[in-house]
Amino acid sequence: MRTIRVVFLLVPKLHLLDLAGPAQVFTTANDFGYGYETSYVAEAEEIETAQGVPIRARLDWPELGPGDLIVVPGWRSPRLQPVPPIGPAVRQRLRDHHAAGGSVASVCSGADALGAAGLLDGRRYTTHHDLTDELAARYPGGSMIRDVLYVEDDRVITSAGIASGIDLALHLVAVERGAEAAARVAREMVVYARRNGDELQDSVMLRHRGHLSDLAHRVQDVIDAQYADRLLLADLAARIGVSERTLTRLFTTATGLTPLRYQQLLRVERAEHLIGHGTTIEAAARAVGFEDARMLRRLRSRAVA
Template identity: 60%
Template sequence: MPRVVFLLIPQVHLLDVAGPAQVFSTADDLGHPHTLTYVAEDDEVATVQGLTLRAETSWPSLTPDDLVIVPGWRGPTRPASQQALRHLREHHASGGTVASVCAGADALGRAGLLDGRRCTTHHAVQDELARLYPRAVVVKDRLYIEDDRIVTSAGVASGTDMALHLITTRHGPYAAGQVARAMLVHTHRDGTAEQISPLLRWRSHVDDTVHRIQDLIEVRFTERLPLSLLAEAAGCSERTVTRLFSQATGLTPLAYQTALRLERAEHLLGRGATVETAARAVGFVDARMLRRLRARTAPSAGR
């Protein structure tokens, strides 16, 4: 069972912890198990909002499948300890993912994990992050960014977006959609986050028929899905499927399926897969289609 470890710093922002924690807890309820652990220097941690949190004072053993999240805090306060920074470095070096919310990016910077990597943080402290860590590539006005298993987010509510992104990459877009709907959160923010999931971008509508079609595509996006199959699942004609889907999302069902395949392929490539392996894993016949799609989207992705 993957473990999600929250490193709590005194004067931590409650929502920076609670948002991502709720995402992973809800995922657990829906059949995607996670163990949530909270660690700190002391067993009680004061939040900005006045609620005291309980935490473990010793770190658990971690595997590459585990995730460490550093929520943001209000300064000035004592920085993360050298021991905590060492844990962050070692976890990433072993193949694990390290994430931050808001000012939590400072801990990643102190650990040297932002050097040479794209990152973001709350707009109020973006310039300060760039000044403190000149080797980091601070990208402004983004909800979240992932670069080589380092995930940073803008803060407060964007921590939830980041956590949904991590659910998508680990369990697929259908799982993320289940979590978002269970939490009653908006599945569409805006287009400023480069890593925002296609599911989160095109799930903001209220058409139940199209949601059912998307559910099917998301579960079976690696398969060939003829329009007749989608129409049968939706209980309407093929023409109606195309019309309703286009009205709700601006896409054809095939274009939506292709976007899901491309997102999953990019994740596999980021984990070291070859283009050929990634292409076949997501349902393309060979690597040529994946190469063409990546080349087509490269300018908008800033590649």
């Protein structure tokens, strides 16, 4: 498993939670062995945050590859500055990293930096609700998506205000390391995982974790970890210590899905990720636990319909 390098680009007056939330997600994921390496760079050695806490940063950038990520936390709003607080060299670095196959992400007003680098043109994006009108007017070449937590479009991932950076980071962990990894991180951080809006970029696991049923969470933990295995309802019920009927009733009430349907959605989501990275449908189907590609094709067509 290749280590994913995550570089946080720090700008003056950044919001602490814009930085700390995603940083906590990636460092916690690394503590669990999922392979993340974080670093913090800026155009000055010391950055003053919006909350008055100074942060030390490095001036040199680590070497980044196609699978790595640059995150731009937001800075003090509610209005955008006349010019984003990043220089021409940093804008070029953002462009070059994305052009080389890397991903770039922003939290809140950090989308202004991505726009200044030309990375919002022709793409969907979002930001804090106080800034949507200004950002939409500043970067009309892109399409502003309002009232959602985050949007992903061609390796450009933008999120809404402040705490939504946690949601964005959990989504990226789920995509790169799987639903189980994101679930472990969310539970460790005591995050009430939730999603809103009509965007489907959020992971299945997170989209159906917005409930308070401990039983359903425990069942989901099992399915998240073994979604590619053949899981019998009787075995799940025995592991949790309830009857099959009780498990199905409580799980469906909490998530809106049966355990089987939840497992199928996890499999399809992971298969879509593999297919998007060049895997054939047949190989993806086998990798996620289907005996052949027919069921995967059927479930994919149902999702589209």
